[in-house]
Amino acid sequence: MSTVASKTAALPARFGRAPRIRAHLRKDKSTGLPRPPVNIVTREFAPCRLEDHYYNTLQDDLMYMTYHHEHLPRPPPRQIRLKFDPNDPYSKNRHNPSVGGSQIGKKPPPPSTASNVIKLEKIVVHTMVKEALQSKSNLLGAIIAMRALTGENHKAGGRHAVDGIQIVKGKKSVGGWIRPGVPVGVKVELKGPSMYEFISSLVEFVLPRLREFNGVVLPPQSSSVNTPSAVSGVVSFGLPPQAMGFFPQIEVNQDAYPKMYGMHIHFVTNATGVGAENRARALVSGFQIPFIRR
Amino acid sequence: MFRRQAISCLRRTPQSRTLATEASSTETSRPQPVLSKKPKPRLSTAIILNRSPILTRSPTSFENAYYTYQARVRRALHQPFPYDFYFKQGSLLETRFNLEEKDREKASFGPTFVQDDYQDLAKVEADKAAVKLLAQQEGEGESLAPREHPSDKSGDIKSLDRAGERNLYLLLKSKENGKDVWRFPQGGVETTDFLHQAAQKDLHAECGEGIDTWIVSRAPIGVYKPPQSDPSAPEDVVFFYKAHIMAGQVRPAEGIQDFAWLTKQEIEQRLDKDYWGNVKDMLSDF
Structure with a gap:
């Protein structure tokens, strides 16, 4: 171990003389800037502590905790209605009704294997700004705060799948409150290292300093386990506006922002089927986010 | 009334016998299943007590x-x-x-x-x-704590601070049949206990009350059947449970001679080959 540490400490970035430019790069017509011959993409530039924690400890434990033993292969799904066959003279030209009843909350989870252990896929941070209904310029403060908070940017680092800060627009018309197409909030999707970085600043700086926060409140035991929200495998909770000031990214110059914004945080996991919510909570509590029952 | 009886009769009749046949001749000739004389297996639980890495891995x-x-x-x-x-x-x-x-x-x-x-x-x-x-x-420039603990230099395998980047597991040394044997903490199961409860009890019985531990799952993570010399003796079945140590240190009970916190590679040198073959996949490589 000591030899590894000494080797790594001695590793410098080596600088030589830059190679002689033989052929100049083609220039972009619109900007006049040279275009690199390859797409430059930035990747991880530091080891990720919480990701290591997941692969070292959490993944094994969660596999053991959520393992459900099935000694026989699963029976094929029950065909509750005849399949629609357009060539059958009976069903030809008839209306093809959809299968009745919602099956979404009743599907069993996929069989437990080592390859589908529960995993955090992304975190969505979302904030609604009510004043944006009067003037959309009121969204600017929230956009600035979210950028400082998450460091996300549209197509940052040459990655086409990174959306950065997205504007959320109204979908429905609710009398005197919201209209379709009106920008009312901002959201950010965090994946990979930035997701783990967000968790660590949340758990180490924000939650311990929040007054009257004992944990994320669990739904009462009497609540249904078959609702779409109970089988989606997403853990959600909200933070009050004063919590934003506790993030070190915002804390350094809190006065520069017009105001503090509250936020909803959604931990999206790959869990599906009955009991997905509980498995997702087990994963999230592994990152030291507390849960309490009222 | 009569009709209902008839229907219920139809339901009960097995599909295979649609015609009246001599049923008695086939049923009596069927051989009786031979009941095994073997006594019930003896269950016990073993605990793989893990100390998770406390330092981030140093990159290659x-x-x-x-x-x-x-x-x-x-x-x-x-x-x-x-x-x-x-x-x-x-x-x-x-x-x-x-x-x-x-x-x-x-x-x-x-x-x-x-x-x-x-x-x-x-x-x-x-x-x-x-x-x-x-x-x-602001107090900058103060040197950080070294990544190598003094117990790494002194070779103290009982310290919980050793090998901070690695997963460590607890092994106990005890005398079995007049031989010193390294093994995981282990104990029997009483008939009234669940396996995971028995695992917790057995762990405290062998390692003292001075440790704060958490048994990860209710289901065992592995099973081991030690080789038997006497085939008529009850079979031994050992169920393995994973646990984490949160605080404290092991204080071995009377029968235990020694204990050690070891990495997977160090465990391999100490365990019996047959036992090692059964437990090696339950331990983290790093």
């Missing part, structure tokens, strides 16, 4: 080179930093940030990359002195 030289390269790419492409948003103009914090940023640029792109366009040498020296004073006030 290849990983380090990769991270250095990616950091340079990122620095070359990043958007301009909004100084005026984060710092009051001319403040000491801004001066410190500018000086540090120059050092970082030099480290990324070479000593010739940054031009030192000093207008006023006296002011630069004053700035540097002020930043140095600020660093002293």
Whole structure:
């Protein structure tokens, strides 16, 4: 171990003389800037502590905790209605009704294997700004705060799948409150290292300093386990506006922002089927986010 | 009434016998199943008590080179930093940030990359002195705790602080049939207990009450059937449970001679070959 540490400490970035430019790069017509011959993409530039924690400890434990033993292969799904066959003279030209009843909350989870252990896929941070209904310029403060908070940017680092800060627009018309197409909030999707970085600043700086926060409140035991929200495998909770000031990214110059914004945080996991919510909570509590029952 | 009886009769009739046949002849000739004389197996639980890594893994030289390269790419492409948003103009914090940023640029792109366009040498020296004073006030420059614990140097395998980057597991040494044997903590199961409860009890029985542990799952993570010399004796079945140690240290019970916190590779040298073959897949390689 000591030899590894000494080797790594001695590793410098080596600088030589830059190679002689033989052929100049083609220039972009619109900007006049040279275009690199390859797409430059930035990747991880530091080891990720919480990701290591997941692969070292959490993944094994969660596999053991959520393992459900099935000694026989699963029976094929029950065909509750005849399949629609357009060539059958009976069903030809008839209306093809959809299968009745919602099956979404009743599907069993996929069989437990080592390859589908529960995993955090992304975190969505979302904030609604009510004043944006009067003037959309009121969204600017929230956009600035979210950028400082998450460091996300549209197509940052040459990655086409990174959306950065997205504007959320109204979908429905609710009398005197919201209209379709009106920008009312901002959201950010965090994946990979930035997701783990967000968790660590949340758990180490924000939650311990929040007054009257004992944990994320669990739904009462009497609540249904078959609702779409109970089988989606997403853990959600909200933070009050004063919590934003506790993030070190915002804390350094809190006065520069017009105001503090509250936020909803959604931990999206790959869990599906009955009991997905509980498995997702087990994963999230592994990152030291507390849960309490009222 | 009669009709209902008839229907129920139909339901009960097995499909295979539709015609009246001599049923008695086939049923009596069927051989009786031979009941095994073997006694019930003896259950016991063993606990794989794990100390998770307490330090981040130090990257390999290849990983380090990769991270250095990616950091340079990122620095070359990043958007301009909004100084005026984060710092009051001319403040000491801004001066410190500018000086540090120059050092970082030099480290990324070479000593010739940054031009030192000093207008006023006296002011630069004053700035540097002020930043140095600020660093002293904030307590910077204090050396961090070493990644290597004293127990690593002394070879103390009982310390929980040893090998901070690795997963450690608890092994106990006890005397079995007049031989010293290394094994995981283990104990029997009483008929009224669940297996995971028995595991917790057995762990405390062998390692003392001075440890705070957590049994990870209710289901066992593995099973081991020790080889038996006497085939008529009850079979031994050992169920393995994973547990984490949160606090405290092992205080071995009377029958236990010694204990050690070991990595997977160190465990292999101490265990019996048959036992090792059964437990090796339950331990983390690193």
